[in-house]
Amino acid sequence: MPLRFFIKQWLMPPGVLLLMLLAAWWLRKSWPRTARLFFIGGLGGLWLMSLPVVMQHLAGRIETVPPLAxxxxxxxxxxxxxxxxxxxxxxxxxxxxxxxxxxxxxxxxxxxxxxxxxxxxxxxxxxxxxxxxxxxxxxxxxxxxxxxxxxxxxxxxxxxxxxxxxxxxxxxxxxxxxxxxxxxxxxxxxxxxxxxxxxxxxxxxxxxxxxxGFMGIDSGRPFGGWVPDSKAVWQNGQLFNEVVGLIGYRLFY
Structure with missing residues (x-):
């Protein structure tokens, strides 16, 4: 279980994005163009994960079961x-x-x-x-x-x-x-x-x-959710994990 958890954490955001940044640093001299792509992808991915507006949009696509009145x-x-x-x-x-x-x-x-x-x-x-x-x-x-x-x-x-x-x-x-x-x-x-x-x-x-615990609703965060927020990183991580789970369950079960 710990090994599987460790591997999963590095294959999912933000772990995989940090690996991209590490790869960008490692390849900066030998493969500068590739390093640049890794840097843009890693940093851009972390920025998107930090935005509440991204979380709200993604949650709205996943939260398809309506609440009980x-x-x-x-x-x-x-x-x-x-x-x-x-x-x-x-x-x-x-x-x-x-x-x-x-x-x-x-x-x-x-x-x-x-x-x-x-x-x-x-x-x-x-x-x-x-x-x-x-x-x-x-x-x-x-x-x-x-x-x-x-x-x-x-x-x-x-x-x-x-x-x-x-x-x-x-x-x-x-x-x-x-x-x-x-x-x-x-x-x-x-x-x-x-x-x-x-x-x-x-x-x-x-x-x-x-x-x-719905996430795909207007959270009232400043500037329409376009300002980076540490909580959004965790929330987007949960949502990305859920997307992978939805796909994986239908493939393997």
Whole structure:
């Protein structure tokens, strides 16, 4: 897992863009024209990744599953049998919590939304997510504990072995389908929802998408989003990763 993660980080932006800049420096004397192209591509790519307007445009193309209207929440009981909350990593050893691992901010956003859907509809919850670099507890366990402790919502099922969105779906199916749970509400980020719905449908579920955390909306950033922003670098990185995932899933699954 660490080796695969390391390779992936250098093949995806911004890692690959930094490699282009390194190649430009290395080739500056022997291949000056090639070095110039690498420099323009690397620096230009980093500049584009830093622009909120690029992030907003790309997110708008990926976030194709519409949000649930608030007046639909109570009616979910007639459309689904359970709510599935997808994991999103962890914060390691937070001193504020006695050195215990905690769900990430993205995971908390999903959990908060799932809490409201569960309270409005009465549907039971499943959390899904395995170990992070092999270290317990699982992401599913971290979320289940937080949902009970912080939001007062119990989790009925935990899927604690998955490492990818595809495995989220396949291993959740192994738990839910034998119990007659064939219709699920999937809670994840709006930019991650298209791939998640596709995966859960392939696993045998009827899926109601419940996206949260939309990026493709007017964020109100200064100068129309044309000023570089450090947050946009992370957001664009997530979106580029999702584009690759969408393509890869359709090719390999």
């Amino acid at each position: 608030m007046n639909e929440w109570a009616g979910l009981a007639g459309r689904a049998d359970a709510i599935v909350v997808l994991g999103s990593g962890r914060e390691r050893g937070d001193p504020a919590w006695g050195g215990q691992d905690q769900p990430t901010g993205v995971a908390l956003e999903r959990m908060r939304y799932a809490t409201q859907l569960a309270k409005a509809s009465g549907l039971p919850l499943l959390t899904t997510g395995g170990l992070h670099y092999g270290a317990p507890p699982s992401e599913a366990r971290l979320m289940a504990d937080s949902l009970q402790r912080d939001f007062g919502v119990p989790v009925r099922w935990l899927e604690e072995e998955s490492r990818t969105t595809w495995e989220n779906a396949e291993l959740s199916a192994a738990i839910l389908l034998p119990q007659g749970v064939k219709r699920v509400v999937v809670v994840t980020q709006a930019w991650h929802m298209q791939r998640s719905v596709w995966s859960f449908q392939r696993a045998g579920f009827e899926v109601v998408g419940a996206p949260v």
